[in-house]
Amino acid sequence: MLEFSSIRELELPDTMKRVSRGLCRWDRKLTRVKLTRYAEYIGCFAFDECNSLRDIQLPGTLTFIGRFAFFNCASIESVSVPDGVEFLPTARSAAVRH
Numbered sequence: 001m002l003e004f005s006s007i008r009e010l011e012l013p014d015t016m017k018r019v020s021r022g023l024c025r026w027d028r029k030l031t032r033v034k035l036t037r038y039a040e041y042i043g044c045f046a047f048d049e050c051n052s053l054r055d056i057q058l059p060g061t062l063t064f065i066g067r068f069a070f071f072n073c074a075s076i077e078s079v080s081v082p083d084g085v086e087f088l089p090t091a092r093s094a095a096v097r098h
Helices: none
Strands: 009-011 032-034 055-057
Touching: none
Parallel strands: 009 032, 032 055
Antiparallel strands: none
């Protein structure tokens, strides 16, 4: 897990195809994440409790979103999920909870 205290935006490099479990969990100041256009996997709790996160673009290459990856990300207004993405149980219903 990365520990950020003041980072507001995160751009992941093109070489990164997997967002690991809990990568930015509890990062309360993060507002924007730009995933690589080659991202295939977002692990469980990757952005859990990032309640300032407003903007995240999911690439068409994405095939998996882990459970609670965006849980309690109350500032996200909408997310377009590419066709064919697999979710762990409860990931879809608990992705964004206010």
